[in-house]
Amino acid sequence: MTDPVKVLVTGAAGQIAYSLLYSVAKGDVFGKDTPITLVLLDIPPMAGVLDGVVMEMQDCALPLLKEVIATTEEAVAFDKIDAALLVGAMPRKEGMERKDLLAANVKIFKSQGMALDKYAKKTVKVVVVGNPANTNALICSKFAPSIPPENFSCLTRLDQNRAQAQIAARAGVACSAVKNVVIWGNHSSTQYPDVNHATVEINGKTLSVFDAIKDDSWLKNEFIATVQQRGAAVIKARKLSSAMSAAKAICDHMRDWWAGTPKGQWVSMGVVSDGSYGIEKGLVYSFPVEIGSNHSYKIVQGLPINDFSREKMDNTMKELIQERDMALEACN
Template sequence: MSEPLRVLITGAAGQIAYSLLYSIAKGDVFGANQPIALHLLDIEVMNNVLNGVVMELQDCALPLLKEVIATHEYPKAFKDVDVAILVGAMPRREGMERKDLLKANVKIFKGQGEALNQYAKKTAKILVVGNPANTNCFICRKYAPSIPSENFTCLTRLDQNRAQGQIAQKLKESNVLVSSLDVSNVTIWGNHSSTQYPDVNHAVVNIQGKAVPAREAVKDDNYLDGAFIETVQKRGAAVIAARKLSSAMSAAKAICDHMRDWWTGTAAGQWVSMGVVSDGSYATETGLVFSFPVNISGGAWSIVQGLSISDKAKERIGITLNELVEEKNDAVAVCSD
């Protein structure tokens, strides 16, 4: 067996982490032969809850889990980590505006960027989950200049999963029985917010072994250009309205999907959506953390190039781009106070 992979999870006493930890420690994400050392970080007032989480991990008797470090101290949490999954943040509550969330969370991610810069391995792969995820990732990367920018990503896989699930459900209404796994190459452009653009123009559905363009399979452009987009954009708010809590189980699943693909790669001819540092592709602002379609090979992602983008799609991408530029400027101002 290889040396343990050191995986940091922040907000480790929270509900997303509670749904996430078992899958990581069991080997579902980094491989069935990869030993794991978990670094669990939460705020000091959550120490008792965090200790309970550690007890449960011990009681799971997972053979790959070699060590658990539970702490509220950054030096211990970030020391020599290979992977950092930054979940911990003030949660979005019903009726809360994103700007309020940004002001509360951006300084947290400034501090965590500084901790990554000082204590983590320079090869560490970082996934920002805490919202506003794109902008928090931008700030985290800004304050960790010793780690390559391509090692910073944010989570938009949850939005992709939601989109695939909605298409599968829509097809079932027409007695076309497929699962969300049969839907591929849905793209989430832009921000993990209600301005994101879930794009099915290059998506395909595997129907009885045949790859069918999503629009041809669904046969309802009004739905795909209207209710589908709105449902995906507002799904997080709908979950909060129903549960009075933000998405946890689905977020944990998306984190696992994101990290597994980053570790093992994407299938030939398929791409996934990740928030990554823009190189200016598709007329986006260089340096902004923007969700693109990406291929992954050998642990490295690359933005899918050359996709045809309609004028309407460009308009939608422009809306989410403008929001991200505004968020970035607000975040930089907060960090400069």
């Protein structure tokens, strides 16, 4: 047994956290032999619900869970944490403009960035889930200048999982047979799910997705639209946003960041752009990344980008630039 990994989950009384906490505490993310200290943060009106969540975590009797700390104070929540799963955010309400959502969330993620800067370990790994996730991650990083920008990320693994599942269903294979789907850009309806570099294993043979599916029109139209609109489709059907699938994606994201990716495989993460693929430096943009065993990632380089992809990648970058500018204006 090593020292416990101290993991913060914000919005801990919410529905995504309810699906997430069990997996984190039982060892699915940080390893089957790694003890966990869970820190649960939510707003004061949710304190009673939070108490109930703590009781349930205790009642699970999980051998790796050493301590559960529930709080409504950032100074307590962010103290010496190793990982931050920033799930809580102001949800978009009916009639709310995107700029209004940005303005509300800027305050939250500015404050959490400052708390990370002041209290967290400088090695902390941060994944932002609350929407608009890319821009919230950018703001969080901006207000935590003592923590390396590469320690901040946002969740686009849910989009990758959605894309992978669509391809697998179409090809009639297990999801594990589909590899190296890429999500470029923003976690929004402008994101670009790209299968030009992805493969499908069918009957022991590795094929390109285009050769496996044999339907270019579906891949360039319906497939992309389905992935882009999947969150809205879940809300329409469930009357609630994605929770179980979001929690699974958060676990996938942080597990791979912590343990590394298999050789020859990459995953999609929203990370601070270094200018790769012509994406403006400093934006939090989803790229394909390979992750080593020391919790450090590298953006996959040298992928050929055709004209169709270039247009999609630039469109989502433009949206992110607009979001960033609105968010920075709201900061001031």
